[in-house]
Amino acid sequence: MTRAKLAEQLRQRLQEGGEIPSEALAGFDDDFIVSSYLDTACEDCGKKLAEGVDVDQVLAESRDLDDFFNLCVNTKDHVHAFAHVRWPTEL
Numbered sequence: 001m002t003r004a005k006l007a008e009q010l011r012q013r014l015q016e017g018g019e020i021p022s023e024a025l026a027g028f029d030d031d032f033i034v035s036s037y038l039d040t041a042c043e044d045c046g047k048k049l050a051e052g053v054d055v056d057q058v059l060a061e062s063r064d065l066d067d068f069f070n071l072c073v074n075t076k077d078h079v080h081a082f083a084h085v086r087w088p089t090e091l
Helices: 003-017 022-026 030-038 055-061 065-074
Strands: none
Touching: 003 022, 003 030, 003 065, 055 065
């Protein structure tokens, strides 16, 4: 999987979930979308999703978004609760 494909699947999931307006989502570039997820901290321990993970390697091994998240979580000490991404409400 590439970063562009990861960003595409993240956008799709956000659109399906109605978490942010489609108009706002269209204004975010791929790097912003991906880094927003990778920089999301665990609600329990505060570690970031990408902390201690070779993101490029995980991307290379991932088939899709769910696989990417599963591989990231599997490299951690415990299952993290990455439930809330804080998206800006204005561009």
